[in-house]
Amino acid sequence: MPRYYEIPIAFRNSIVHEPGGRRIVRTADFVRELAALNHHWSLKEANRWIENYQHGFKDISTEEGERRTFFFFNSNNGRY
Template identity: 55%
Template sequence: MARYDDIAAYRESIRISSQGRRTVATVDFVQNLAKFNHHFTLRQANEWIEIYQCSFKDVSTEAGDRRTFQLLNPNNGEF
């Protein structure tokens, strides 16, 4: 089960673009976790997002652990 601090850090990491898309960068999530004295690697942060945030999909354009996740559109399951 996710800790309250993890969830709060995740919410602080969500960015809303001018088109209304909600994205989370793993780097931002790790930085916000550090504010709560939780130290995750990028890989651990990616695993946390994949496990606890099923409504976000990986939309990264590069390989590696610096990933970006985007909220799926709740109306039809697409972006």
């Protein structure tokens, strides 16, 4: 049975730390992590959730469609 509190957990599990220090999330990875927790979302639903609840991530996709890539940016210049 899917639980709402597991959605942010799946999101955190889908974050990729690149060698240069960037943190990115691909929608397909997020959907895969959600499926492992019994949430069966489409790419469109996952994109909508990221846009609404993850304000530190910016869309950097290079192709059209629902398979998108989001990049973590710090708008506070390193301050919390």
